Amino acid sequence: xxxxxxxIGYLPDAEAKKLALGEFSGPVEVRTDPGSDDHHVRxxxxxxxxxxxxxxxxxxxxxxxxxxxxxxxxTVSRGLADEFRLRPIKDFLLGHYxxxxxxxxxPPTGIRDLxxxxxxxxxxxx
Amino acid sequence: xxxxxCHPPLNxxxxxxPPLGLCTLAAWLRxxxxxxxxxxxxxxIKERTNEPDVYxxxxxxxxxxxxxxxxGITSMYNNSLxxxxxxxAVKACDPSIxxxxxxxxxxxxxxRALRRIPELDYAIEGEGEQAxxxxxxxxxxxxxxxAVPRLHHRVNGGIHANPSAGLMxxxxxxxxxxxxxxxxxxxxxxxxxxEGSPRRMIYIEAGRGCPFACTFCATAPFWERxxxxxxxxxxxxxxxxxxxxxxxxxxxxxxxxxTIDKQFLNDFSDAMMESRLPVEWMANHRTDIxxxxxxxxxxxxxxxxxxxxxxxxxxxxxxEMHKGLKREGVVATIQELSDLGIGSTCSFxxxxxxxxxxxxxxxxxxxxxxxxxxxGTIQFHRLRTWPPAPLSRSxxxxxxxxxxxxxxxxxxxxxxxxxxxIEADPEFFAGYFAPYxxxxxxxxxxxxxxxxxxxxxAAPLTIAAMARIMxxxxxxxxxxxxxxxxxxxxxxxxxDTTSLVPIWGLLRSFLEEWVAGYPGLxxxxxxxxxxxxxxxxxxxxxxxxxxxxxxxxxxxxxxxAFEAMxxxxxxTPELVEDSAVVLVRHAANSYRAYTADVSQIASLANHPSLxxxx
Numbered sequence: 001x002x003x004x005x006x007x008i009g010y011l012p013d014a015e016a017k018k019l020a021l022g023e024f025s026g027p028v029e030v031r032t033d034p035g036s037d038d039h040h041v042r043x044x045x046x047x048x049x050x051x052x053x054x055x056x057x058x059x060x061x062x063x064x065x066x067x068x069x070x071x072x073x074x075t076v077s078r079g080l081a082d083e084f085r086l087r088p089i090k091d092f093l094l095g096h097y098x099x100x101x102x103x104x105x106x107p108p109t110g111i112r113d114l115x116x117x118x119x120x121x122x123x124x125x126x
Numbered sequence: 127x128x129x130x131x132c133h134p135p136l137n138x139x140x141x142x143x144p145p146l147g148l149c150t151l152a153a154w155l156r157x158x159x160x161x162x163x164x165x166x167x168x169x170x171i172k173e174r175t176n177e178p179d180v181y182x183x184x185x186x187x188x189x190x191x192x193x194x195x196x197x198g199i200t201s202m203y204n205n206s207l208x209x210x211x212x213x214x215a216v217k218a219c220d221p222s223i224x225x226x227x228x229x230x231x232x233x234x235x236x237x238r239a240l241r242r243i244p245e246l247d248y249a250i251e252g253e254g255e256q257a258x259x260x261x262x263x264x265x266x267x268x269x270x271x272x273a274v275p276r277l278h279h280r281v282n283g284g285i286h287a288n289p290s291a292g293l294m295x296x297x298x299x300x301x302x303x304x305x306x307x308x309x310x311x312x313x314x315x316x317x318x319x320x321e322g323s324p325r326r327m328i329y330i331e332a333g334r335g336c337p338f339a340c341t342f343c344a345t346a347p348f349w350e351r352x353x354x355x356x357x358x359x360x361x362x363x364x365x366x367x368x369x370x371x372x373x374x375x376x377x378x379x380x381x382x383x384x385t386i387d388k389q390f391l392n393d394f395s396d397a398m399m400e401s402r403l404p405v406e407w408m409a410n411h412r413t414d415i416x417x418x419x420x421x422x423x424x425x426x427x428x429x430x431x432x433x434x435x436x437x438x439x440x441x442x443x444x445x446e447m448h449k450g451l452k453r454e455g456v457v458a459t460i461q462e463l464s465d466l467g468i469g470s471t472c473s474f475x476x477x478x479x480x481x482x483x484x485x486x487x488x489x490x491x492x493x494x495x496x497x498x499x500x501x502g503t504i505q506f507h508r509l510r511t512w513p514p515a516p517l518s519r520s521x522x523x524x525x526x527x528x529x530x531x532x533x534x535x536x537x538x539x540x541x542x543x544x545x546x547x548i549e550a551d552p553e554f555f556a557g558y559f560a561p562y563x564x565x566x567x568x569x570x571x572x573x574x575x576x577x578x579x580x581x582x583x584a585a586p587l588t589i590a591a592m593a594r595i596m597x598x599x600x601x602x603x604x605x606x607x608x609x610x611x612x613x614x615x616x617x618x619x620x621x622d623t624t625s626l627v628p629i630w631g632l633l634r635s636f637l638e639e640w641v642a643g644y645p646g647l648x649x650x651x652x653x654x655x656x657x658x659x660x661x662x663x664x665x666x667x668x669x670x671x672x673x674x675x676x677x678x679x680x681x682x683x684x685x686x687a688f689e690a691m692x693x694x695x696x697x698t699p700e701l702v703e704d705s706a707v708v709l710v711r712h713a714a715n716s717y718r719a720y721t722a723d724v725s726q727i728a729s730l731a732n733h734p735s736l737x738x739x740x
Contacts, residue, residue, distance in 0.1 A: 004230050006422060006427055008422045008425055008466070018732070032467070033467070033712070033716050035716060036712045038712040038716075038717045038718075039712075052399060052426070053399070053402070054397075054398075054399050054402075054426040054427060055401075055402050055403055055404040055405065055428060056402065056404055057375075057404040058131070061199075062428075063426070064423065064426045079710070079712070080675060080708065080710050080720075081718065084708075084720075084722055084726060084729075084730060084733075085722075086708055086720030086721065086722050087143070087501055087685065087720060087721050087722070088685075088718060088719070088720055089684055089685040089688055089719040089720060089721050090685075090689065090692060091587075091684075091688055091719040092464055092498065092500035092667065093498075093586070093665065094669070094717040094718055095712075095717055095718050096464055096465070096467045096500060096707070098465050098466065098467055099465055102421075102422040102465075102466060103418070103419055103422070104419055104421075104422045104423055105419030105420060
């Protein structure tokens with residue numbers, strides 16, 4: 001089955017909706033953990049092939065951001081870690097350390113169809 | 127016909143979830159036109175004094191209030207004695223009421239249940255819905271019960287077993303929760319969920335049946351090893367109803383092995399995303415089923431965790447128990463889930479008849495290493511041989527083991543009358559008769575099960591390091607330590623279960639003595655284990671405290687120690703070198719550990735983030 005690269009994570013509800021409707025400008029910063037923007041993956045909108053939304057919880061929506069071929073993403077950390085240039089210890093008892101990209105089995109045409117159907121539904125709901 | 131379906135008491139936890147099997151049966155019987163009420167004695171006794179036999183008076187009162195013509199009693203092995211006493215109480219109250227037994231125990235040992243319990247009129251073997259409704263219909267119309275499938279009943283002083291008519295199509299089941307109406311008050315269950323729980327959890331059925339044939343498993347043969355799932359839309363509708371009406375947002379999708387059918391998972395994930403329900407779900411999975419490419423979608427669709435039976439690190443035992451998992455596959459799967467932020471629970475079985483101490487040592491090591499790779503919970507369970515598991519029919523030498531009985535009664539004293547009754551009937555209560563094992567005595571295995579489940583939860587790096595260093599002699603060394611200073615007991619552990627901090631106090635002194643007294647350790651190895659133990663203590667206190675950050679010096683290169691463990695590289699003396707460690711709280715329940723140059727520790731320690739609570 002065809003495989004595409006994607007970033008999965010969380011966005012504030014309003015940003016997620018705008019992104020799904022293609023109305024978002026500027027770099028997209030997908031949070032890797034719900035409830036915290038200390039770690040995120042930064043994506044240039046021109047590298048995005050489509051976005052599918054999951055459910056919303058506590059003001060954040062789960063997102064799958066499908067990427068175009070050769071898209072590049074950037075991982076960003078904020079706060080103390082950034083200030084002191086601390087190096088992460090991979091202690092999974094404290095938190096997950098995720099690679100920024102994942103592979104999803106999905107044919108590109110299938111993504112286009114799903115994204116279009118979702119857009120239609122979002123516009124209908126207003 | 128009017129039927130009362132009873133769930134015997136046992137569960138001592140504060141949160142009570144609706145009895146899934148009885149709710150499914152009740153919805154089915156209502157769908158067939160019967161009148162049904164559920165009496166869940168787990169729920170009922172929560173609101174009353176904890177007298178030992180209060181459930182029997184509650185049952186008697188329910189019989190008088192509801193006047194059923196039939197009473198169905200489920201039995202789950204750990205509450206079968208109570209189920210038995212309930213059948214007796216029903217007949218004592220009104221001999222005309224028909225009593226019907228089912229569930230995983232009476233449903234697996236129907237003839238034996240009828241022989242043991244004269245007050246039980248019928249037992250239904252295996253899947254109960256169609257048999258139960260056919261029985262009620264036969265009783266109502268006065269027709270013979272000989273055509274009721276799966277029914278065990280008495281004929282001319284003997285016990286007759288009616289043949290099965292096959293398994294049902296789960297699509298024929300009605301919607302469960304929204305059709306129960308006055309059969310059960312779901313709001314009472316929802317109110318037992320504690321305020322502030324990260325998830326409001328409930329079990330719902332996604333399907334039945336696992337095609338694998340693990341020798342120790344009683345569930346797969348119970349469902350005749352045939353994989354079935356409910357329609358996707360039905361499951362999503364049930365989740366929506368429970369979320370919208372009762373606020374449940376964490377769903378345990380009950381199925382022996384849901385993930386075999388990738389098309390189902392794909393469709394279910396699509397449906398969950400489309401539903402936009404703000405809920406999460408978890409399911410049973412196997413590490414040799416490859417879901418690569420599907421997992422990210424499942425994550426976005428709300429999959430928060432998966433449960434795995436890993437059972438053993440030993441390739442020989444994996445083959446012998448017909449499980450066949452490979453270590454590298456287990457590690458790769460847990461790593462992949464961890465990369466996606468999907469949690470996992472890994473369960474191990476210890477005490478197979480010819481399991482060696484070396485094999486048990488390697489299993490404990492694998493458990494600790496999986497925890498370091500991101501597994502959420504590691505469980506060690508002693509082998510039980512419940513019918514109809516193939517191993518239960520193999521007549522391996524076994525002996526009554528009161529410790530395996532006690533584990534079924536967490537937080538409660540096991541009444542001596544129960545102990546005596548169970549000990550007196552090895553065939554009916556086979557699971558409490560543990561097989562002998564080369565891995566240790568019953569007592570030693572009970573100690574190991576308890577200690578390593580707790581120790582791996584609190585200090586996996588310490589346990590993994592000790593397991594690497596002691597290698598095959600880990601378990602022997604543990605037994606020696608226990609014989610010298612005594613074991614940590616279940617009572618000690620259960621004294622305060624609010625967090626791991628009190629338990630850590632017990633574990634630490636045990637571990638310190640163990641490390642100090644183990645003769646084979648070189649000095650750097652002792653320092654390494656002490657260093658990682660100190661780090662794990664800091665982490666535990668930090669996570670359970672209020673500080674926003676914590677910086678400290680370690681005598682071990684903690685980042686390198688984790689890396690060595692996670693990449694299966696050897697532990698070397700170079701790991702024993704000073705390093706600065708910083709623990710940071712990013713948000714509620716979101717933490718990170720960092721390392722820095724030792725020279726930075728002074729400026730880090732004076733940083734406002736480290737001085738103020740968030």
